Amino acid sequence: xxxxxxxxxxxxQNEAQVLARVSGLFAGRGYNIESLxxxxxxxxxxxxxxxxxxxxxxxxxxxxxxxxxxIPVYKVIEHDSMVEKEMVLVKLPIDKxxxxxxxxxxxxxxxxxxVNASKNVIIAMAADESMRINHxxxxxxxxxxxxxVRSGVVAMER
Amino acid sequence: MKISGAQMVCEAINxxxxxxxxxxxxxxxxxxxxxxxxxxxxxxxxxxHEQAAVHAADAYARVSGExxxxxxxxxxxxxxxxxxxxxxxxxxxxxxxxxxxVPVSLIGTDGFQEVDAVGISRSCTKHNxxxxxxxxxxxxLKEAFYIARSGxxxxxxxxxxxxxxxxxxxxxxxxxxxIPTYKPSYKxxxxxIKKAAEAILEAKKPLLYIGGGAVLSNxxxxxxxxxxxxxxxxxxxxMARGVMGDSNPLQIGxxxxxxxxxxxxxxxxSDLIISLGARFDDRVTGKLSEFAKYADIIHIDIxxxxxxxxxxxxxxxxxxxxxVTQKLLDKLRDTVKPKRYEVWRDLLKRYDEIHPLGFExxxxxxxxxxxxxxxxxxxxxxxxxxxxxxxxQMWAAQFFPFSRPRQWVNSGGLGTMGFGLxxxxxxxxxxxxxxxINVTGDGSILMNIQELVTAAENGIAVINVMLNNHFLGMVxxxxxxxxxxRYAETDLSYQPNWKMLVEACGGxxxxxxxxxxxxxxxxxxxxxNKVAFINVAVDRxxxxxxxxxxxxxxxxxxxxxxxx
Ligand SMILES: Cc1ncc(C[n+]2csc(CCOP(=O)(O)OP(=O)(O)O)c2C)c(N)n1
Ligand SMILES: [Mg+2]
Numbered sequence: 001x002x003x004x005x006x007x008x009x010x011x012x013q014n015e016a017q018v019l020a021r022v023s024g025l026f027a028g029r030g031y032n033i034e035s036l037x038x039x040x041x042x043x044x045x046x047x048x049x050x051x052x053x054x055x056x057x058x059x060x061x062x063x064x065x066x067x068x069x070x071i072p073v074y075k076v077i078e079h080d081s082m083v084e085k086e087m088v089l090v091k092l093p094i095d096k097x098x099x100x101x102x103x104x105x106x107x108x109x110x111x112x113x114x115v116n117a118s119k120n121v122i123i124a125m126a127a128d129e130s131m132r133i134n135h136x137x138x139x140x141x142x143x144x145x146x147x148x149v150r151s152g153v154v155a156m157e158r
Numbered sequence: 159m160k161i162s163g164a165q166m167v168c169e170a171i172n173x174x175x176x177x178x179x180x181x182x183x184x185x186x187x188x189x190x191x192x193x194x195x196x197x198x199x200x201x202x203x204x205x206x207h208e209q210a211a212v213h214a215a216d217a218y219a220r221v222s223g224e225x226x227x228x229x230x231x232x233x234x235x236x237x238x239x240x241x242x243x244x245x246x247x248x249x250x251x252x253x254x255x256x257x258x259x260v261p262v263s264l265i266g267t268d269g270f271q272e273v274d275a276v277g278i279s280r281s282c283t284k285h286n287x288x289x290x291x292x293x294x295x296x297x298x299l300k301e302a303f304y305i306a307r308s309g310x311x312x313x314x315x316x317x318x319x320x321x322x323x324x325x326x327x328x329x330x331x332x333x334x335x336x337i338p339t340y341k342p343s344y345k346x347x348x349x350x351i352k353k354a355a356e357a358i359l360e361a362k363k364p365l366l367y368i369g370g371g372a373v374l375s376n377x378x379x380x381x382x383x384x385x386x387x388x389x390x391x392x393x394x395x396x397m398a399r400g401v402m403g404d405s406n407p408l409q410i411g412x413x414x415x416x417x418x419x420x421x422x423x424x425x426x427x428s429d430l431i432i433s434l435g436a437r438f439d440d441r442v443t444g445k446l447s448e449f450a451k452y453a454d455i456i457h458i459d460i461x462x463x464x465x466x467x468x469x470x471x472x473x474x475x476x477x478x479x480x481x482v483t484q485k486l487l488d489k490l491r492d493t494v495k496p497k498r499y500e501v502w503r504d505l506l507k508r509y510d511e512i513h514p515l516g517f518e519x520x521x522x523x524x525x526x527x528x529x530x531x532x533x534x535x536x537x538x539x540x541x542x543x544x545x546x547x548x549x550x551q552m553w554a555a556q557f558f559p560f561s562r563p564r565q566w567v568n569s570g571g572l573g574t575m576g577f578g579l580x581x582x583x584x585x586x587x588x589x590x591x592x593x594x595i596n597v598t599g600d601g602s603i604l605m606n607i608q609e610l611v612t613a614a615e616n617g618i619a620v621i622n623v624m625l626n627n628h629f630l631g632m633v634x635x636x637x638x639x640x641x642x643x644r645y646a647e648t649d650l651s652y653q654p655n656w657k658m659l660v661e662a663c664g665g666x667x668x669x670x671x672x673x674x675x676x677x678x679x680x681x682x683x684x685x686x687n688k689v690a691f692i693n694v695a696v697d698r699x700x701x702x703x704x705x706x707x708x709x710x711x712x713x714x715x716x717x718x719x720x721x722x
Binding site for chain 2: 012013016017020021024025028058061062065066068069071072073074
């Protein structure tokens with residue numbers, strides 16, 4: 001069966017166990033999680049989770065319905081038309097020969113820049129759509145990255 | 159008023175109108191038991207195993223239609239209860255289970271009898287709570303009962319640390335709940351209902367496919383009326399036996415793996431399946447790609463996740479079966495022409511005449527099906543029937559003449575051996591006027607045999623009818639059919655002396671080897687009015703038929719077994 005990729009936002013009551021309920025649902029029913037982010041919604045007792053998942057149309061439909069069944073779940077949004085962003089932090093080695101301007105312009109092209117520097121390493125950041133983050137990471141490989149950390153996707157309906 | 163957490167638990171149980179609580183004490187729940195001792199509201203029944211406590215509460219709920227309550231201690235008390243929770247969850251029984259937990263300060267330290275109860279039970283409860291603040295307890299108790307019984311019912315666990323039960327706080331039991339994230343919908347979308355009604359008028363071979371949800375929503379009366387007014391025939395799943403009543407000519411049987419020929423052909427040839435609280439379980443559908451190929455599907459279910467989960471649905475209606483069926487009926491009452499479906503009804507009748515449910519009786523040995531049939535003749539409408547899991551369960555479902563909903567109590571979804579006897583206790587407490595028969599097997603009964611003691615102690619007169627084939631018969635049947643008769647670990651020739659066993663527990667026992675003895679034993683057991691155990695020696699190698707082999711198409715039934 002043909003699988004599709006979906007970004008789902010879940011608005012949940014901000015209470016104990018709620019993350020376990022959501023991730024346990026995915027594990028228990030054999031659904032796939034590509035990324036999951038969660039944070040409190042400012043000024044409310046709710047949290048916003050963003051999950052990127054993959055599955056057949058029937059599976060995606062089940063995921064959404066099963067999420068709705070969890071008691072602390074307030075809203076499930078299957079994104080259609082959305083702004084989607086992900087962040088990446090990349091740690092790169094530097095020495096006196098490194099062309100830092102090149103690094104700077106690469107990450108600027110992906111809505112980021114250099115966020116931290118010390119004698120031997122710098123940390124660069126990019127914030128963009130997941131696909132573009134992939135490209136950014138590919139290009140950054142030229143600079144022999146030491147460590148790469150991605151945040152997972154956050155999304156908002158347009 | 160300021161009271162302890164333990165008192166709050168008792169107050170809430172009484173405020174909810176609960177008459178019986180089934181349970182088993184231990185360290186972490188002792189404060190609550192101390193309050194149970196002092197109060198004089200509900201009665202507590204001490205089972206002899208926590209699993210049995212949950213099954214008993216489960217059956218109490220199934221027969222009474224009210225929320226069942228069970229209480230256990232932390233650690234092993236809780237883990238023993240898990241099978242009960244999973245059983246209730248799969249069959250959507252409204253249940254509140256209260257477990258003790260180590261004190262809040264010890265949680266996470268691997269304390270004595272500490273186990274992560276909410277973690278373990280998360281996937282087999284409708285919802286669960288770990289109480290961390292006494293001020294939340296009144297609200298949580300109220301919510302638990304509400305969540306258990308509303309929407310698609312299910313078990314709710316409240317895990318309460320010991321220090322919370324001794325702490326004192328203000329108690330006002332809430333009148334209502336306010337859960338903004340939980341709003342089940344009951345009414346059904348009117349536009350969808352209208353479309354479904356139009357589809358019914360268009361259909362030539364419509365079929366009511368009735369599931370456990372029909373029992374849960376007390377929809378039996380309206381479904382019977384619906385069938386009568388429209389002339390649409392019906393099949394009942396294992397969970398719905400009794401909804402139509404077996405004397406109803408429109409009720410054509412049970413579909414599925416051990417369903418009747420007519421029912422399975424009806425599912426296979428129908429052009430419009432009207433699912434009333436059923437969920438297209440794999441034991442009903444058989445091979446999906448061959449299932450109901452010619453049918454459009456109207457699916458009425460209170461749980462949206464059930465709709466479209468297994469099969470594509472043409473007319474999805476989220477709502478309560480009783481309410482939606484009533485609305486459908488109102489739409490059809492003046493327009494439907496029962497005559498339109500006459501050819502279809504006749505066809506199904508014809509199928510039933512060609513291959514009726516039956517068995518070949520014998521004079522040498524008692525056939526298990528005969529026992530069930532005879533039970534029906536002797537106790538019939540006057541009985542509540544519980545069962546364990548195996549061949550005996552299928553024969554009970556096939557051959558007992560059920561006449562009303564909530565008359566038949568079995569672990570349909572999870573298939574939990576050991577359910578029958580504790581369920582019989584709960585069923586008897588819920589409806590003491592009825593004779594309660596537990597149809598059981600020589601394998602299953604030993605999984606909760608200790609409950610004979612509970613029954614004897616409390617004078618709960620239930621009658622166990624054990625179809626003794628000296629086998630884990632259902633597994634043996636599969637070994638016969640699909641494993642070339644390699645009977646791996648299914649021979650139960652070594653057995654206890656059943657009569658002595660039940661009598662040692664304070665009940666009355668009968669060993670039966672002839673039909674005459676069975677009649678005598680059953681009549682005596684009813685007259686004795688105490689827990690009874692009738693051990694009926696039946697044909698060891700009898701098979702449950704028809705059978706749709708797992709993964710096979712519903713219309714490819716094995717109607718008889720031939721030695722090869
Ligand atoms: C707790 C549990 N363990 C194992 C099984 C698998 N199982 C299903 S039916 C069955 C045999 C039951 O034997 P018995 O109670 O004698 O019933 P019979 O089929 O012989 O009528 C078994 C082992 C189960 N359903 N439940
Ligand atoms: Mg047996």
